[in-house]
Ligand code: UD1
């Protein structure tokens with residue numbers, strides 16, 4: 183099989199998109215984590231052209247910068263004040279070699295579901311049939327607004343008429359022009375030079391090229407597609423959501439076919455650039471955005487939103503919100519965890535319930551299980567951070583980092599005031615506010631010493647329920663003592679490390 187590579191693709195993206203009612207140029211609105219234009223460029227690039235040009239005008243600088251960001255090789259062509267798709271293509275041609283031969287494709291920057299394979303088969307059919315122009319068409323139950331495809335008595339394509347220029351008979355035609363074409367380069371240049379603006383909109387119509395080519399005795403072909411989504415453009419935010427949902431449906435289905443279990447496709451959102459290993463399970467209400475990558479045997483959700491997160495093999499992430507984080511092999515996160523940028527959880531580590539982390543590197547097997555803020559933290563292998571520990575990283579001026587050494591054990595309810603460095607193999611007594619570094623093997627205790635004031639309740643709140651309870655307990659204790667039952671277990675070590683443990 184011969185491969186058919188187009189000489190160029192020209193992506194039209196100069197239009198204003200007024201119906202979006204947005205300060206943002208239409209083609210920069212996103213679905214599936216990519217701009218509409220990003221999707222169009224990816225499809226165009228997928229067809230393997232020698233040159234790829236994007237025609238810009240509205241929001242010129244923003245759109246041009248975006249083109250360069252998503253595809254640094256792409257050429258940017260500026261459209262002048264002459265309006266119309268024909269003028270746009272003419273402007274696109276100015277940045278291509280003037281003697282370029284072969285096939286030139288034209289696509290739209292606001293048609294995000296068009297697949298590269300569709301372009302590839304258009305080029306193949308176009309070149310094999312020896313056509314001057316081949317246009318992708320679709321049969322729509324409601325063709326309102328689109329250009330209609332005119333066919334002659336033999337069924338050959340004779341031209342395209344715009345809605346605003348059509349007669350009543352022509353308006354009844356349901357075969358529409360998608361706006362996606364393959365042109366022979368020479369024929370395109372020659373015909374465009376003869377396109378005028380004598381029409382209802384006073385624009386230079388690209389569609390006029392078809393009738394001109396026919397008049398020159400050339401073959402013009404139509405390629406009817408069944409998959410209507412591929413030719414649908416975004417004009418307003420209703421269409422943006424509709425096409426976004428369909429794109430997601432396609433993405434989720436593709437990954438299920440690649441071996442990902444998606445419990446509820448309807449509530450699972452996966453961006454175009456997310457990737458998965460095998461035997462991943464996604465529970466309902468999960469949204470995976472950006473450049474998120476998921477390893478084999480990972481379980482995610484329910485109710486989890488991750489952006490640009492890497493999850494390695496066998497990890498579990500439950501009811502979590504995270505971005506720019508790394509979750510190591512076999513690690514566990516959530517429920518109710520908030521992973522902010524710079525979080526790196528080591529293999530078999532744990533970030534548990536109601537834990538917020540930011541710029542926190544947590545070593546292999548280390549655990550931050552409950553109710554903790556770990557900001558600007560380095561927590562080494564095997565360390566255990568007790569419930570309710572706060573890494574106080576900010577003094578109102580500067581953020582500083584604290585470190586916790588290997589197999590160090592921070593008691594519950596502690597505050598580590600940055601910068602503080604706990605050595606390997608140390609303990610922090612529960613409820614400590616730690617401001618001094620430790621040496622290996624030490625216990626740090628930093629809290630007021632407890633004293634018990636006898637008879638205080640009876641003096642302060644006489645006759646209260648608390649007082650009554652105390653008195654009743656006193657009588658019981660007296661009776662128990664007489665029966666030979668010990669009053670209480672041995673008192674707890676006052677310096678008790680006391681981290682809550684799951
Ligand atoms: C155009 C076609 C119509 C077709 C429809 C499919 C023409 C004359 N008409 O109609 O037959 O059914 O697309 O959606 O071609 N653009 C520019 N510069 C311009 C004008 C448009 O770059 O001066 C770009 C727009 O950004 C957009 C695309 O071309 O991506 C189509 O423009 P739009 O105004 O939507 O085309 P229609 O008039 O709807």
Ligand code: MG
Nearest residue numbers: 197266383385
């Ligand atoms: Mg128009």
